[in-house]
Amino acid sequence: MDLRSRLSALDARVVDAARSAGRDPSELTRIVVTKFHPPELITRLCEYGVHDVGESRQQELTAKRGELAALDGVRWHFIGQVQTKKARAIRAASDCVHSVDRDRLADALHAADPDGARLDVFLQVNLTDDPSRGGAAPGDVAGLAEHVAASCPSLRVRGVMAVAPLGSEPAEAFGRLAGAGALVRRIVPDATWMSAGMSGDFAEAIAAGATHLRIGTAITGPRPARD
Numbered sequence: 001m002d003l004r005s006r007l008s009a010l011d012a013r014v015v016d017a018a019r020s021a022g023r024d025p026s027e028l029t030r031i032v033v034t035k036f037h038p039p040e041l042i043t044r045l046c047e048y049g050v051h052d053v054g055e056s057r058q059q060e061l062t063a064k065r066g067e068l069a070a071l072d073g074v075r076w077h078f079i080g081q082v083q084t085k086k087a088r089a090i091r092a093a094s095d096c097v098h099s100v101d102r103d104r105l106a107d108a109l110h111a112a113d114p115d116g117a118r119l120d121v122f123l124q125v126n127l128t129d130d131p132s133r134g135g136a137a138p139g140d141v142a143g144l145a146e147h148v149a150a151s152c153p154s155l156r157v158r159g160v161m162a163v164a165p166l167g168s169e170p171a172e173a174f175g176r177l178a179g180a181g182a183l184v185r186r187i188v189p190d191a192t193w194m195s196a197g198m199s200g201d202f203a204e205a206i207a208a209g210a211t212h213l214r215i216g217t218a219i220t221g222p223r224p225a226r227d
C-alpha cells in the first residue's frame, strides 16, 4: 500500500473504533507522527489533507518547520521528552506540546514567550513503574496542573497525555490516564483533551476517551533508522 492508501485505511479504522465505542469520530484529531522521516513526507501528507503532524525531537522539529515554512495550515505537535534548556526552541516551533511533565519545563516554556499567544499543552502522565520514563507520576499531575494554572499564564492546559506501557493492557493504562484527566479538570475545568493511542492501541485509547491520536507507522510505514 502507498502512503495515501495507508492514511485512508487508518482513518477508516479510526471511524470504526469510534462508532464501536459510541463516540462521534469528528471529536477525534488524528496526528500523523512523522519523526525520522524527511520533510517531503509532510508535504505529501498535506496534499492528502493532513493538518496535524507530530515530532519527538527538538532539532528535527525546528529544522522541518523551517524548511516547510511555506506550507499552510499545518499544526505542529511536539510529543517527545525535552530538556528544559530546549524549551525556547520548542516553544518557537510548536503549536501544541504534549509532554509537559514538570514545573521547571512549564516555567521555561512560559518564560520563552510570556506575552505571546497561549500555547496549548498536555500534561504527560507516566503510567509505568519506571520513574526515568517521561511523564509526571499520576499522583503529581494535579499539582503540576495547579502550578501551570497559577504561574504560567501563557500556557493553556488542555488535558493529559500518555504512552501505554509495553507489555501491559492498554485499556487498563488508558483508564488510569482518564482518571488523571478527571483530577486535572478539578483544577482546570475545560482541560477536556486526552492525547493517547498509537498505531497499535488507538482503538483502546478511543474507547477510554482519547481526543488526540498520535499515529506513526500505521500511516507512514516503517521509520528510517535514526540519524
Ligand SMILES: *Cc1c(COP(=O)(O)O)cnc(C)c1O
Binding pocket: 033, 035, 056, 079, 080, 163, 197, 198, 199, 200, 214, 215, 216, 217, 218
Ligand atoms: C513515535 C511515537 C508515536 C507513534 O508511534 P507508532 O507506533 O509509530 O504509531 C506516538 N507517540 C509518541 C510519544 C511517539 O514517540
